[in-house]
Amino acid sequence: MHYKCSKRVARLIGGFFCALFWISAGSKAAIVGQAEELSLYATSAVLMDGDSGRVLYEKDGYTPMAMASTTKIMTCILVLEEGNLEDLAQVSAYASTMPKVKMYASRGEEYQVRSLLFSLMLESHNDSAVVLAEYIGKQYLSPELAQKNTAEFTVEESKQAVKAFAKRMNEKAKELGCENTWFITPNGLDATETFEIDGESVTKEHSTTAAELARIMAYCVNESPCRDVFREITRTPSYTFCENGRTVTCVNHNTFLNMMDGAFSGKTGFTNKAGYCYVGALERDGKTFIVALLACGWPNNKTYKWSDSKELMEYGLENFEFRQFLNEEYAYDVAALKALPVEGGRTEILGDTAFVEVEIFGRDEEHPEGLLMGHEEEIKVVCDVRNSLQAPVKAGMEVGNITYSVAGEVYFVETVVTKDSVDRIDLEWCTEEIIKRFLIL
Secondary structure, three states, X not given: OOOOOOHHHHHHHHHHHXXXXXXXXXXXXXXXXOHHHOOOOOOEEEEEEOOOOOEEEEEXXXXXXXOHHHHXXXXXXXXXXXXXXXXXXXXXXXXXXXXXXXXXXXXXXXXXXXXXXXXXXXXXXXXXXXXXXXXXXHHHOOHHHHHOOHHHOOHHHHHHHHHHXXXXXXXXXXXXXXXXXXXXXXXXXXXXXXXXXXXXXXXXXXXXXXXXXXHHHHHHHHHOOOHHHHHHHHHOOEEEEEEOOEEEEEEOOOHHHHOOOOEEXXXXXEEOOOEEEEEEEEEXXXXXXXXXXXXXXXXXXXXXXXHHHHHHHHHHHHHEEEEEOXXXXXXXXXXXXXXXXXXXXOXXXXXXXXXXXXEEOOXXXXXXXXXXXXXOOOOEEEEEEOOOEEOOEOOOOEEEEEEEEEOOEEEEEXXXXXXXXXXXXXXXXXXXXXXXXXXXX
């Protein structure tokens, strides 16, 4: 864990995966499981295919709700992508006033960013979240504040830095296709804010949906340029660091890591408003599942989230299998592609119709795409190619596509292109042909 991920690369990758996975696969139409099939404690729950972003099961998974400390997965990944693990982050007076659970960091202390991230993700320390938020957020303030020691920040200046960090959290959420997520705090403490948009007063709460929380987790563990470090931090059983004359031991409170083979990441959360929340990931047999639970019981029901997580993960393992789009059963037969007539195209024989052969561009049968699918689901293959072309035609010109869809959602597309070029009949060509065929003996 000795590297820094560039902001530009992180943002580009985030936008790429947003378009590739979430927009196409994260819609309600992609849901496979229905709420009545499982008996869950959570008010809102989602099981997601971590590779495609497809929602495999949901129970009220698209209703915005408070998410407590599961917020910290976004805090963590932003700090990894925009910060440096070796940097020292200063504690402000404001950060030191955060409520429990906390590390009891004091104003003026400096902690390595690496240490703070373990504190954040293993013990869920609220003060560490604010220290990290100010460390990143101050970079987006005025040059004067960006250069100022965080330990010297007034409470108002600290709040400005935290607000700037929350703005980045919301920008990242938008990049990932999360339209119903709104971050206000970096630690997940319940909050509400009011502001004006186009002259109208708008009130927003710190909230997300189970589907979008799962989406963010999928990004953290599978897509972010810093995913390996995120995985390492969140699966570490315990971590001890000695700084500022004290020794701090952080113990991972994600019990689910030891409940099922393949569980490798996750984050718990609780506030009086949110109830118990959880987001976690599991890999087994080439499958990656993400579980997100919101409002999964209140005090005296602390274990509900574990039973719900296990039930959802087992449901995924038992009911979904990976199928390749280009296997013998589904791959579109290349031989079925017919040559296309080219209007106004040159031919060897005057008066004949020109034709051009077509092919599938870049079919990779050694590394085919696929999707986790229910046992009863089918792949629908549709070839949509133009009936004719107009000269001139260049080799490699796109003339159609072959789509592979499941439950009405397109998950894979092959492009059909021309094999050769066909020139257009023009006066110069006609003159040359007449001379060649009729005047030259």
